[in-house]
Amino acid sequence: MNKIFQFLLDKRQIYFFFKHRKNFLFESIDEKNIKDEEISIYLTVDFEYDYGSAGEKKDLQIENFIKNSDKIFGNKKATFFVQGCLVDKYKDQLKKWQNSGHEIGLHGFDHELWGNTQWFINDAYKSEFERKILLEKSLTEFKKAGLNHPVSFRAPNLVMDDISYDLLNKFKFKFDSSASVFSGPVLPYSFADIKIAPVSSDPKPKIKWKSFLPFISYDMFHLKFICESSKEDFWQSIKRVFNYQKENGIKYHLIIFMHSWEFGDPSINNASLKYCSSKNWELLNEKLDFLNSKFKLNYKTINEFSA
């Protein structure tokens, strides 16, 4: 029953149109404002079970991801948010990445919930005590593997609450990239000593159709959007993000959101995963090259985030 209410109260429902109506008119930045700018870009990868909470707790895609990862990450810094339970199995690669300047952050222990239950996932609520145990277990895995104490966190499904932020603060985390941007962009903010770096999201919504119902949808800068959008749509979207940042006095930056399983053909039957393919390495590179032709990109890790 709770799920039905959550679904009906989702701000993306069409009857909340009045809340979003102004955003439909949001404009792109004038290009002369960004021409000679240096843009910080944060590539982030959730290094996790195939298909996250929609999968079967398998990690069949990871080997392939690692094998090809130099195609992008050989010369571009990134942050890998790793599930605590996968650290031991992939510790050699994780250490290699850490030693070459990438950051290893934490993505929960077993892809569980770090906030309230949600209508779109089946994961059960975790108490504060359960979350504390999961954090301790994860930190032990990092230590055993010889990795640095992680300082950056991303909650699975971008679901967080203040209980989890309090715990992260106690366990000396300094950055979080879990803010929910599904209902529109969120500005960077702080919680205690934690800097919150939301994934970039287009401030102008679109109407999309889901199961024959209209839904207000904001394009997040995740791999699906990057690989499927035309160069022109992508560029307009980027320029709206920068306009939004300029209007709010935020330094120009982009936070890109990917998953380890998005770079191989899907092994489960799900129409929404059709874009997952080894071609995405090339498609992502094309878009990054395109951006690099427009301004100077400065690749950073989340623990270098400032806005």
Ligand SMILES: [Zn+2]
């Ligand atoms: Zn995830």
